Amino acid sequence: MATDHAPPPVEASARLLLPQILPALLVGVGASLLFLGISALAEEFQHVLWNDLPDALGIGNYSSLWMIVMLTATGIAVGLVVWKFPGHAGPDPSSEGLGGTPHAPGVVPGLLLASTLALAGGVSLGPENPIIASNIALTYWLGRKAAPSMPGAAWVALASAATIGALFGTPVAAALVLSEALAGQPGRGSLWDRLFAPLVAAGTGALTTQLLSQPSFDVGLPPLDDPGFGDILAALVIASAAALFGLAACYLFPPVHAAFRRLRHPMVMLPLGGLTLGLLGALGGHLTLFKGLAETKELTASVGSWSSGELMKLAVVKLLALLVAASCGFPGGRIFPAVFIGASFGLCAQALVPEIPPAVAVSSAVMGVLLATTRQGWISLFTGAVLASSPTMLAVLCLASLPAWLIVTGRPQLELDHEGHSLR
Template sequence: MSETTTASPGIRTLLLMSVPAILIGVGSAVVLRLLDLVSDELMHFIWDYVPGLFGASEETPWWIFLVLTLTGAAVGAIVWLVPGHGGPDSATTELGGTPPKLGAVPTILLVSILGLAGGVSLGPENPTIAVNSALAVAVFGRLSIKIPPALLAMLAISGTIGALFGTPVAAALVFTGMVGATALPGSLWDKLFLPLAAAGAGSVTMLLLGGESISFTLEPMGAIQPVYLLQGFLVAAVSAVLGVIAAFVFPYIHRVFHALRNPIIFTTIGGMILGVLGIIGGPITLFKGLQQTGELLENPGAYDAGQLALFTGVKLVALLIAASAGFRGGRIFPAVFIGTAFGLLAYALFPGIPISLAVACGVMGITLAATKDGWIGIFVGIALCGDITVLPLLCLIILPVWLIVTKAPELTVHPAEPEATAPAKPVKPAKA
C-alpha cells in the first residue's frame, strides 16, 4: 500500500540524518561500556580484594551487610548534597522520558557506578539512557537546530537499548510501538530508519568493545506438543502475577522510604535492608542480575526447588527496595533474573516442561508486567533460551498473559504519587 497520509522523507534527508544517528549510537555504547568497566573494576576491588584484608570473602554475611549499607549511605549523601543530586529518581522514570540537565550527568554516573559495584539490585539502563540523552541533546542540539531535541533523545535511547541487548532488534521492537505517536513523517520503516541506525551502531560498538551479551543457549525444546501451550501459559501467568503484585506495592514502599525526607537516611536504611536480603539469598541475588542469570543457566541442575524459590523471592523484594529507596538504576535486568529463577523453579517442579520453554515463559511473564511491552517480553524470552522453536508458542501464550497485565499498574511510580524527596536542608533537587 502506498503512503497517502504523510509524505515520506527524501533519501538525502535520511542519509544526512543517519550520520548523527550513527554517532549517537556509537557514543551511547561507549558511555555504557565505560560505565560497565569502571563499575566492574570497583566491584572486584570491593568484593574480591578488600574483604581478604579482613579475613572475609564476598559470601561473608557481615561484609555483605557492611558494603550495602555503606553504598546506601554514599548514594544518599550524593543525592542529598552534591549538585545534580543523582538526576531524577529512577523509580519515576521509564526507558524514555525527558533528558535531565547536563549538570546532573556527573552525579548520575557516580551514583550508578556505586550502585552497580556495591551490589544493588538494579541495572544500568535508566541512568545510562538519561546520561546519553542529555549528552546527545547538549552536543547535537548545538551543532544543528534542525534536529529536534525529542528526536535526539529517541536516538540516544535507541543506541543505548541496542548496546544493552547487543542487538538492534530490541530497539526496533520497542520503537515499533513508539514511533507511531511521533511527528516523524513517512511509513513505519521511514520512522524506524534513524532509531535503527543508532541502535545498530550501538550494538556493533558494544560488541566490538567486548560488552556483555544477554544471549544464552539451553537444551532445545524439540517438537512442539499441545500440552506445552498450557504449561507455558501457567509459567508465564504466574510470573506475570508476581510482576503485577510487585507493581501494586511499589508506590507504597516508595512512599514509606521517601516519607523519611532526607536521602541519606532512607537510602542508608535501604542499603541495610538490601544487605540483610543479600545475606539471606547469597551473592547470586546481588548486583544487576545479568551475570548471575548466566550462572543460573550454565548449570541449572545445581540448584534445587527451594533455592530457586528463595532466589526468586529475595531478588523480587531486593528490586522493590532498591528502586524505592533512592538508588539509581533500571528494573529490566533484575526482572530477567527473577524470571529466569522462576522458570527454572517451574522446570524443577514439573520436569515434563522443556527447560527452554520454562525459562522463556518465566522471563516473558515478569518482563511483560514490568515493561508493558509485549515485544520486549518475547524478545528477552527468546534471547535467554536461545531456542527459536519456542517463538510460535510465546506468540500465542503472550495473548492471555497480556490480559492479566494490561490493566494492572506499571512498575513505575508516577508523578501523581507522593514522592516526598525534598532534602532536609534547602537544596533543590534536580529536575527530570
C-alpha cells in the same frame, strides 16, 4: 456533504534520510562507549569491593556480615551523591522509565556516579535507565549546539535507540521499543522512515558493543527444537503465573516507596535501603545481588541442582530486593533484575515438573515477569526468545504472551508518577 480526509503520509526521500546517517553513527558510537565505560568501571570497582577488600581483611567475599556492611555502605555513598552533587543524580528514579525528557547536562555526572556505585555495591538494579537518561541528556545538549535546526525529539530518539542497541547488543530490541513508542504518535512518512536514523544509531551502538565486549544474553539453556502441545500449555501457565508474581511487586511499590519517602532525607533513605538490601542478600545469598545477568547465567548453568524451594526463595528475595532498591532512591533499571527473577521462577516450575524443558520454563517466566514489571510487550517477548536461543520458541512465546498480557494490562506498573501514584 463533503467529507474531510486527512492527507496521506508523505514518504521521506533518500535526500532527506541520507543527512541523518552521520549524526546517527556518531551518537551510536558515543552511546555505546559511555555504556561500556561505566560498565567496565563498575565491574572493576565491584572486584575491589567484593574480592580484593574482603580478601585483604580475611573476610569471606559473600559472608552475611560483608553483604550487610557493603550494601549499607553503598547506600551511604549513593546518599551522599544524591544529597550533595549538582542535580542530585536526577529526579526520583521511581518515576523514570526508559527514556523521557532530557535532563540538564549538569545532572549527568552525579547520575553516572550514583549508578556506578550502585552497580558495584550489589544493588539489585540494572544500568539501563541511568545510561539511557545520561545519553539522552548529553546527545540532546550537544546535538542542539551542533545542529540547532534538527528537532530535539530526533536527538532523543537517536540516543534512546543507540543505548538500547548497545545494552542488548542488537538493534532489534531498539526497533521493537521505538516502534511501540511511535505507533501512537502522529508523524509524517512511514514508520520505517521515522525509524531510519534511530536504527542506524542502534546498529552502530550494538556493533560497537559487540566489537569491544561481546555481550550475550545466551544463558546456555538446551534449545527447544520441536515443541509439542505440552510445551505450549506449560508456557501459557508459566508465563501467566510469572506475570501474577511480578504484579505483586507492582502493587507493593507505592506503599513501600511512600514509606521511604516519609524519611525525607537521602542520607536516611538510601543507607536504610542499603541495610535492607544487605539483610536480603544475607537471606538469599550472593546470587540475589547485583544487576542479575551474570547471576542468571550462573543459575542456569546448574539446572537440576537446585530444589524448587531454593529457587522460589531466590525469586522472592530478588523481587523484594528490586522493590526496595527502586523505592529508596537508588538509580537503576528493572529489566536485568527482572530477568533473574523470571529465570528463578521458571526453574522453580521446571523443578516441580521436570518434564518441562528448561528453555520453555525460563523464557516463559522471564517474559511474564517483564510484562508485569515493564509493560513493554515487544522487549519482553524479545528477551524471552533471546534467552531460549531457539527460533521455534518465538511462536510459543507469542501464544504465551496473550494470557499474560490480559493479566497485566490496566494493572499498576513498576513505575510511579511524580505524585507517587502507580502508572497503569
